[in-house]
Amino acid sequence: MSKLRILVPIKRVIDYATKPHVNRTQTAVMTANVKHSMNPFDELSIEEAVRLRERNTTPVEEIVAFSAGPPKAQDILRTAMAIGADRSIHVVVEEKDALEPLGVAKLLQKVVDEQKSNLVILGKQSIDDDAGQTGQMLAGLLNWAQATQASKVSIEGESVTVTREVDGGVETLKTKLPMVITTDLRLNEPRYASLPNIMKAKKKKLEKKTLADYGLAENLKLKTIKVTEPPTRKGGVKVEDVDGMISKLKELGAL
């Protein structure tokens, strides 16, 4: 029986409790001096990998966290290792050259080959781009089975059962390793990083690599033309009485 070699790709994004602002030139969201943290769906992925190890229904040989992003992405890799990843790989990609989902999927394909992973757990989407494509593209490139939006995962030997929430109920899928799983909000509740584990994480291995190390180069297929904030809601008005309301409705053409 083979052991699990889990790869958990994670992304550094603007903290989801922070309100993002569009820059003046309307080309991107402002990121300087804005609080960043791990994409919340990715926290679920790393937590689930650690829980699979704790449940030990199929032994976990290794959990590798991976991120492609600016130098600061190291912070979230350290967090992932404090939560329970054994080591991590950081492909340095500057913020201005951020990869597209297909680029990420191709990179991950190489990493999977290199690390001999047999299970990839990743967030169903990142909350900054909201593309929600990487997991599916990766499964396609690897020609592996995939289960998206997982709300429950159990693994017995080679056989994997995933429950996913769909419109109108839940769907339970069963397949065999290797596979790709994308995580949804109800999968688990990520633990806090404890101080002893934060300290241990400092000593864990963090490998720095480049796209070239994987034989890849930037190949952007999309161009961002414009970024705008959603229109601000207009405040309501108070009317004095029923007549006032009727005339206001008429004025607005609702009557």
Add this chain to the structure above:
Amino acid sequence: MATSSRVLASLRRVSVPRQASPLLQRFQPAIRVRWAGTTSATSEPHQPNENGTVSSSPAPAKAIKLTSETYPELQRNSKFAKLSQDHVKYFQELLGSESAVVDGLSKDASEDIEPFNSDWMRKYRGQTKLVLKPQSTQEVSSILEYCNKNRLAVVPQGGNTGLVGGSVPVFDEIVINLQKMNKIRAFDEVSGILVADAGVILEVADNFLAEKNHIFPLDLGAKGSCQIGGNVSTNAGGLRLLRYGSLHGNVLGIEAVLPDGTIMNDLSTLRKNNTGYDLKQLFIGGEGTIGIITAISIICPQRSEAINVAYFGLESYEQVQKAFSEAKTQLSEILSAFELMDGRSQKIVNTVTGKRFPLEGEYPFYCLIETSGSNTDHDSEKLQNFLESVMESSIVSDGVLAQDQTQIQDLWAYREGISECLGHWGGVYKYDLSLPISDLYELVNDVRDRLIEAGVVGDDDSFPAVDVVGYGHMGDANLHLNVAVRRYDKKVEKLLEPFVYEWVQRKNGSISAEHGLGIAKKAYIGYSRDETMIRLMKQIKNLYDPNGIMNPYKYI
């Protein structure tokens, strides 16, 4: 429940076609008991309901007991004139606009007047017939001059969020509410000095400052409705005191109207001004007894970009003290909060909210540390070093560090949720005390032993008290001693008072650290101040307000 904020936050930005409601069910206290206590302990809000049933909407205001009934020994002072039609007419002409005068004398305006008569805890209710909302300092001056001449008693009122009944009338005192004086007058981006009307809401002021990268040096739970004039008047403490100090230091100037209508213009924007007695200090924490603050100038610090929160479990109160002194040494200028919570209080939060414990093991003490600074990397490095050193020297047994904004809020919720969760069984006797830091927690043990010995604390309904817990602002040596109860009980009250006050007196502590005196603590000032002090205070009161029209029956 524990994931609700996470789910909510993500839902906002990620479109997830799903019902989130099961996770969003909020905790509702199962029983609510009408406040019927006669102690001076501050009660929890939202309690009144005679039959102990849960009601989603607040009970009608009439259900609040009149303050004059709760305190039968108080009599209306007959030297004050009764409000007449002529008085009302004068004020209507003076203030002009219709909305500036709520007249309950010539017509029935009880519904409109009720919010000004009763406090938010629904514990105090006065009987005023007139509310005035002046729009300028000049109007306040004319009102007071007239009231002083005609011996009409008044109560200055801000957001009416006080905890000791200081901002509502006892009998028929005229309410002077400052809500219409709500303009920010000036802000200097270089010095950080803000000049604003007294009626500006704290959160409005803080949001205004946030846009300019500054911060109001005071933060508290009621910030959405309390007014900065009221904050200064009551010398509010709150969450940022450890870092930014008390209002006595931050307020640079005050514009106030004295009872005879004199406008005291001390709205200085100078940090240094050693020219004579610093009279404005009398108004800070004066609770509206010698004049009405109409504007303040205050120095506001730069807002911090980087915020970190850690939460620890510790084995003893000695270790908590060591951790505090280590935090001061190693974190020094970036330390912005050091909060103490005992194990029992955290267990109660855990039981009531069902939120996951931040730590795996259980400890008798917990503390929460917040740092805020200008440089994330610098702060993180300092914090890491601090965390390593307290872990290695075994001062701290276990701990977690928040990794994102939501975890920061979740950890704070374990501290800020205590007050609400303690009310779960029905009611709480609350004491807000200042004590020497080494004795801070001993009082909690003593009170708990005393109640257990008397057989009033237990796990089932036959015992009135649930538990005795302690928590508070360790950084300010400010303890919140709370007794969670299933019902208000004379026996428990007799065990608590005067025991608690005498204990505090023996340690030279204060019976009211940040909540003030108002009507609730007036009778107990003697435990914290000697006769000479009280006599000198009374001299000041008589000097500024010889007719005693300002906020009578309260304070000293």
